[in-house]
Amino acid sequence: MKKSINIAGIIFLLVIFLGIVFKRLHYPGASILMTFGIFLFIAVYLLSFLIHLIKLAKAEGAGINKIFLYLGFTGIIILTFGILSKIMHWPGAYYGLWGGIGLVSFVFLMFLVLNIKSKEKVSMISVLIVVVLLGTFSFNTFRIGNIRSMNDAYLFSEASFSANSRILWKECERIINDQVAKDTLASNIKSKNDLMSIHLKVQETDLIIGSILEKINIAKSEGLTINGPVNKSNFTQERIYIKEPLNKSNFMQERIYAILMTDEGLPKLDRSIAEYRKLIETAPGMNAEEKQKLSESLVYPYLYEGSGLLYKFTGGNDFTSDLTLCNLMLWKSKIWEIEYVLLSRNIKI
Amino acid sequence: MNNLNESQADLIVQWVKSHHLTIHSLENEFIDHICCDVEALMAEGKSFKTAFNFSQMKLGDNVLNGLEKQTILQLTYNQRVMKFMTKLTGIIVLFSFFAAIISNVIGLDYWKTLMAGGMIVLSIGFAPLFFIEHYRQQETGSQKILHIFGFLAAFLIPLAAFLGLFNSPNAVKLLAVGLIFLVFGFIPLSIISIKKDTTRTALSGSIIILLFFVLLSIGFTGLKISKDRINSWLFISDATKESSSLLNDLNQSYFIQLKNDTLLTGKAIEIVEKSDILVQKMSGFRDNFIMEVDPSFKEGKVFFQNIDNHFVGQKYLINSNATDVLLNEIEEYKNLILSILTDENELIKQNIASLLKNDAQDVSQDLNSQKNFLFRDFPAITDVALINSMIVNVRVVEYQTLHYLTVKSSIKN
Numbered sequence: 233m234k235k236s237i238n239i240a241g242i243i244f245l246l247v248i249f250l251g252i253v254f255k256r257l258h259y260p261g262a263s264i265l266m267t268f269g270i271f272l273f274i275a276v277y278l279l280s281f282l283i284h285l286i287k288l289a290k291a292e293g294a295g296i297n298k299i300f301l302y303l304g305f306t307g308i309i310i311l312t313f314g315i316l317s318k319i320m321h322w323p324g325a326y327y328g329l330w331g332g333i334g335l336v337s338f339v340f341l342m343f344l345v346l347n348i349k350s351k352e353k354v355s356m357i358s359v360l361i362v363v364v365l366l367g368t369f370s371f372n373t374f375r376i377g378n379i380r381s382m383n384d385a386y387l388f389s390e391a392s393f394s395a396n397s398r399i400l401w402k403e404c405e406r407i408i409n410d411q412v413a414k415d416t417l418a419s420n421i422k423s424k425n426d427l428m429s430i431h432l433k434v435q436e437t438d439l440i441i442g443s444i445l446e447k448i449n450i451a452k453s454e455g456l457t458i459n460g461p462v463n464k465s466n467f468t469q470e471r472i473y474i475k476e477p478l479n480k481s482n483f484m485q486e487r488i489y490a491i492l493m494t495d496e497g498l499p500k501l502d503r504s505i506a507e508y509r510k511l512i513e514t515a516p517g518m519n520a521e522e523k524q525k526l527s528e529s530l531v532y533p534y535l536y537e538g539s540g541l542l543y544k545f546t547g548g549n550d551f552t553s554d555l556t557l558c559n560l561m562l563w564k565s566k567i568w569e570i571e572y573v574l575l576s577r578n579i580k581i
Numbered sequence: 582m583n584n585l586n587e588s589q590a591d592l593i594v595q596w597v598k599s600h601h602l603t604i605h606s607l608e609n610e611f612i613d614h615i616c617c618d619v620e621a622l623m624a625e626g627k628s629f630k631t632a633f634n635f636s637q638m639k640l641g642d643n644v645l646n647g648l649e650k651q652t653i654l655q656l657t658y659n660q661r662v663m664k665f666m667t668k669l670t671g672i673i674v675l676f677s678f679f680a681a682i683i684s685n686v687i688g689l690d691y692w693k694t695l696m697a698g699g700m701i702v703l704s705i706g707f708a709p710l711f712f713i714e715h716y717r718q719q720e721t722g723s724q725k726i727l728h729i730f731g732f733l734a735a736f737l738i739p740l741a742a743f744l745g746l747f748n749s750p751n752a753v754k755l756l757a758v759g760l761i762f763l764v765f766g767f768i769p770l771s772i773i774s775i776k777k778d779t780t781r782t783a784l785s786g787s788i789i790i791l792l793f794f795v796l797l798s799i800g801f802t803g804l805k806i807s808k809d810r811i812n813s814w815l816f817i818s819d820a821t822k823e824s825s826s827l828l829n830d831l832n833q834s835y836f837i838q839l840k841n842d843t844l845l846t847g848k849a850i851e852i853v854e855k856s857d858i859l860v861q862k863m864s865g866f867r868d869n870f871i872m873e874v875d876p877s878f879k880e881g882k883v884f885f886q887n888i889d890n891h892f893v894g895q896k897y898l899i900n901s902n903a904t905d906v907l908l909n910e911i912e913e914y915k916n917l918i919l920s921i922l923t924d925e926n927e928l929i930k931q932n933i934a935s936l937l938k939n940d941a942q943d944v945s946q947d948l949n950s951q952k953n954f955l956f957r958d959f960p961a962i963t964d965v966a967l968i969n970s971m972i973v974n975v976r977v978v979e980y981q982t983l984h985y986l987t988v989k990s991s992i993k994n
Contacts, residue, residue: 241789245796252800258884266800273793281786315797321807334682341675344668356731357771357787359711360763361794363703366678367738368798370696371756374745376804377693379891380958385967388955389817392970395936395977396824403831529823534812547813559813562820569827576830 234280241277244269255319263320270316274309300343307335311365333369386558393561400568401438404431407575423516427578430511434571437504441564444501445557447491452553488556489542498541501563505530508567517578526570585616589629593619596637600645607649615640663714670706674699697746700739708735723774730766734759756802764795805889806960814962815883821969825860828976832856835983842990848921849986856979859914860972866907867968873897874961887961894956894964904956905948911937914975918982929981936974 251266282305289297314328340362408431412424492498509527518526532544547559585593593615602608615636622632677699684692712732719725737759744752768788775784832853839849871878874893875886887893898904915937922930939951956964 238785238789241786241793245789245792248793248796248800252796252803255800256803258886270797277789277793281790284786312797315801318804319800321809330682330686334679334686337675337678337682341672341679344671344675355787356711356715356728356767357784357791360731360735360767361787361791363708363735363738364763364791364794364798366674366703367700367742367759368756368802370678370700370739370742371745371752372802372804373696374693374742375752375802378745378748382959382963384954385959385963388967389821389970391936392821392973392977393824395932396828396973399828399831399977399980532816533819534809534816543809547809547816555813558817562817565824566820569824572827572831 237277237280241273244273244277248273266319267316270312274312278305278309300339304336304339304343307332307339311336329369333365336365381552383552383554386552386554390554390558390561393558393565397561397565397568400565400572404434404568404571404575407572407579411579412575423578426511426514426516427575430508430515430571430574433504433508433511434567437501437508437567438564440501440504441560441567444491444497445560445564448488448553448556448560451487451491452557485552488553492542492546492556498545501545502541505563505567508570512570512574515574518574522577526573529570530566585620585623585629589619589633590616593633596633597645602645602649607652611645611648660714663710667707667710667714670702670710674703674707677702693746697743700743704736704739704743708732708739711735723770727767727770727774730762730770734763734767737762760795760799763791768792768795805891811884811889811960811962814960814966818962818966818969821966821973825969825972825976828973828980829860832976832979832983835980835987838987839983839990842986842993845986845990849983852918852921852979852982852986855914855917856975859910859975862907862910863968863972863975866903867965867972869903870897870961870968871965885961889960889962891958891960893961894959898956898964899949899952904952908939908948908951911939911971911975915978918978921982922985926985929985933978933981936978939971 247265247269251262251264251269254260254262254265282301285301286298289301309332310328311332314325314330314332317323317325317328408428412427412431509530512523512527512530515523515526532547545559545563546556594612597608597611597615602611615633618636618639619629619632622635623629627635677695681692681695681699684695709732712728712735716725716728716732719728737755741752741754741756741759744755768791771788772785836849836853839845871885874888874890874897878885915934918933919930922933940954955967959967
């Protein structure tokens with residue numbers, strides 16, 4: 233192995249180190265530094281090291297060791313990308329982590345079993361590489377596994393949004409029935425019609441959200457007993473972006489995805505909210521700036537690029553039923569809040 | 582006792598060395614033994630020559646070489662046992678780890694036990710055996726220290742992983758200490774000890790790969806929730822803030838209506854005042870928490886430091902007396918509201934009790950249970966969003982009570 237390759241390896245390590253420091257400090261560019269550092273380390277350094285080891289194995293005439301080397305390095309590369317995906321919250325981390333560590337430990341196991349009589353000296357460094365790999369993998373798996381899920385927090389917030397939306401729905405209905413519908417003054421007919429149109433649109437949007445919520449609640453209760461795979465023909469929309477792989481434990485996630493992404497799900501809700509926003513632009517009793525502000529409050533402020541409707545309405549791609557229910561209830565609360573603001577500007581409450 | 586002079590001692594040394602023994606320490610032992618024997622015979626009045634000859638005759642020609650052979654056999658046997666034990670523990674570690682991975686993939690629950698078992702065997706079985714085997718072969722002090730650092734890292738890292746299964750607070754500390762021994766002890770000493778020979782670049786390569794995995798592990802163990810989850814909770818937090826503000830406006834309109842009712846005005850004022858004070862305290866509690874988590878936080882900023890930290894809730898909210906005080910005040914507020922509502926409004930009372938309940942259990946739990954339900958293990962932004970949700974709940978309860986009083990007032994009129 234050439235000295236220049238080792239120097240390049242150290243430079244790549246420095247880039248990865250900077251990436252980790254940037255990530256911890258939430259500085260921009262952390263992802264680029266880490267990803268490039270790891271890619272270059274694998275593509276340049278790790279491959280050169282592999283070639284060097286293969287040459288050594290060839291010189292010693294150890295045929296079986298070459299197979300271990302190929303398999304071991306494949307495992308290490310898969311594991312490295314698994315760790316990178318987990319750090320970057322990319323999809324496929326589960327496969328990378330468990331598949332990679334599985335292959336690496338299998339290769340080491342076979343190496344130990346099949347090389348019992350060999351004179352090969354195992355150095356402290358190679359043992360420490362295995363210890364660091366297995367130790368930190370187990371540590372992190374236990375630690376993440378011990379952290380409580382956020383479902384209780386979603387349920388708590390969902391209850392608040394639910395209570396709030398019920399109150400504002402009742403208030404809007406009361407204002408519409410008691411004041412807007414009864415108002416017969418000719419000068420207010422346009423305003424009255426505009427407010428009635430807005431109210432009808434909010435009712436329609438509320439029904440769409442209610443229908444999605446009902447389907448998810450049914451799926452949630454059924455999910456306790458159903459173990460079969462989800463029928464993929466239910467997917468009417470192109471799969472957008474799901475972080476975790478499809479397996480038994482993610483059955484519920486797939487089922488919710490199927491409910492959300494049919495045309496009756498989020499696409500319909502999105503169209504309805506877009507129409508609501510248009511109606512806000514024509515609403516009476518407000519200046520253009522105020523109307524724009526209200527309309528913008530129906531836009532998700534942190535839209536994750538490329539992830540579409542799913543993210544817009546559920547807020548996270550690694551969604552669960554409780555997360556989805558909470559976020560849909562948030563939207564339900566929001567649409568009534570906005571109508572209440574509009575009505576309170578036009579009617580003396 | 583007669584002491585041997587230098588030339589006499591040299592003769593004995595020469596004779597022992599003429600046997601060409603390979604174990605140096607054994608050679609010294611023989612010299613020492615023969616010297617003592619000769620000195621004892623000389624003390625009985627024999628000359629050096631007679632005593633040495635007598636001693637040689639006692640031992641015989643092949644005794645020294647024979648004894649060395651026996652010693653070598655014994656040493657090799659011990660080494661073989663140690664090597665076998667090292668490999669056996671290594672196989673147990675890897676087998677349990679591999680079995681744990683397979684169990685996890687096929688969904689069996691005991692994969693954690695298998696993995697933790699592998700880690701404890703790695704820590705207290707494989708690491709010490711491997712270390713002893715290698716430590717004995719080292720001749721220089723620096724190599725011995727290098728191996729001690731390596732052993733400490735190999736012992737502490739899997740032990741930390743094992744303790745991690747039990748959620749031990751010492752697990753992180755042990756892992757950090759293990760990595761410190763590795764990064765600041767083993768790796769620098771390994772680099773220093775690299776000789777300028779043909780194996781130099783290969784050894785440097787191994788150290789670079791070890792460093793690569795250490796860096797990856799540091800990045801991996803610092804894993805927190807994703808940015809999109811943070812954004813999602815920020816959205817929820819903002820939405821709850823807007824909701825509580827709007828509900829406050831709505832409650833004010835009901836309060837104005839109730840001002841016309843002389844009988845109910847007093848109650849309305851009490852409700853509004855108590856609600857406002859409680860909301861103010863909760864807002865202060867939330868802002869204090871953010872300031873404790875990030876002292877450099879300034880109003881108007883969206884993000885704050887440690888926004889994704891899962892453990893600050895334990896430190897600043899669960900372990901804080903201020904949380905106890907606040908939860909007690911919420912309980913007092915609930916009792917006040919329930920006392921205002923008459924018995925015939927059982928449904929409203931149930932709703933109010935449910936909204937101001939800060940626990941998963943149906944029955945009222947102690948403060949610790951409530952604090953753990955609200956704040957344990959959630960990231961800081963989730964804690965903030967939950968406090969905002971609690972504020973919304975207070976405003977909802979205020980609304981329900983004022984609305985009830987307004988209906989009562991209108992029926993009366």
